[in-house]
Amino acid sequence: xxxxxxxxxxxxxxxxxxxxxxxxxxxxxxxxxxxxxxxxxxxxxxxxxxxxxxxxxxxxxxxxxxxxxxxxxxxxxxxxxxxxxxxxxxxxxxxxxxxxxxxxxxxxxx
Amino acid sequence: xxxxxxxxxxxxxxxxxxxxxxxxxxxxxxxxxxxxxxxxxxxxxxxxxxxxxxxxxxxxxxxxxxxxxxxxxxxxxxxxxxxxxxxxxxxxxxxxxxxxxxxxxxxxxxxxxxxxxxxxxx
Numbered sequence: 001x002x003x004x005x006x007x008x009x010x011x012x013x014x015x016x017x018x019x020x021x022x023x024x025x026x027x028x029x030x031x032x033x034x035x036x037x038x039x040x041x042x043x044x045x046x047x048x049x050x051x052x053x054x055x056x057x058x059x060x061x062x063x064x065x066x067x068x069x070x071x072x073x074x075x076x077x078x079x080x081x082x083x084x085x086x087x088x089x090x091x092x093x094x095x096x097x098x099x100x101x102x103x104x105x106x107x108x109x110x
Numbered sequence: 111x112x113x114x115x116x117x118x119x120x121x122x123x124x125x126x127x128x129x130x131x132x133x134x135x136x137x138x139x140x141x142x143x144x145x146x147x148x149x150x151x152x153x154x155x156x157x158x159x160x161x162x163x164x165x166x167x168x169x170x171x172x173x174x175x176x177x178x179x180x181x182x183x184x185x186x187x188x189x190x191x192x193x194x195x196x197x198x199x200x201x202x203x204x205x206x207x208x209x210x211x212x213x214x215x216x217x218x219x220x221x222x223x224x225x226x227x228x229x230x231x232x
Contacts, residue, residue: 003154003156032217034214034217034218036217036218036219038155040155045206045222045223045224045225046147046155046206046222047222048211048218048219048220051211051213051214051217051218052213052214052218057211057220087154089154089155091155091157091217091218092217093216093217096170097160097168097169097170097171098157098170098171098172098173099145099157099160099170099217100157101147101154101155101156101157102154103154104154104155
C-alpha cells in the first residue's frame, strides 16, 4: 500500500485561502466517504480537523472545510491565520480493514 | 477529560520484542474503537492497527506489521496494547494510540496520546 499523495508544501498569506489535495485511487479515497484530515504542530500530537470527507468536529473553526471529487480529497483553509501553520495529513479507509495516510503537507503562513 | 497515556517504549535490538500499553481515562473505554499510529523521526503519520470496543470486529493491520504485531485490549483495565515482535530498524518511530470518533470510529480518531518512542537499533 502506497501513501496517499499530498503536496509537500503549500503557502499563503494571512487572510488568504489555501487548498491541500490528497490523491488516492478508487480503492481508497475514491471508493469510500471516509477521508479525514489532521493538523500537527511540531512536537505535538495530531488533531482531527475533518472527518467523513466534509464533517467538522466541534471546536474546529468553520474556516476549515473538506471535499472530495473522484479519487482526490481536498482540505481548504480560508482566512489563513498564523496558528494554522502546521503539517496536515489526510487519511482514508483503504478496504480490507486498513487505513492509509497521506505523506503530509507543510503549510507555511507567509 | 479524555486522556490516553502510552508506555512501554524504549531501545530494543533488531529481532527483539516490546509491548506498548495505552492507559485510557475520562471516557467509557469499551465503547470505542482504538488505533495505533506511528511516526518515524522527521517523517509522516502511518496507521498501524485498529480494534473495536469489545474486540468482536475484524482487527485491522497495516501490511508491514502483519504477523509481527498484535493489537489487544483489556476493557476491565481501560488499556490498549500493541505487542511488537521481530522488530526491525524501520519500526523505529513514535507510536501513538488514538481513540476512534463516536460515529465512524473505525476510520477516524479524535483523541491522541502524547506518543512513545520505540528505537530499534543494535
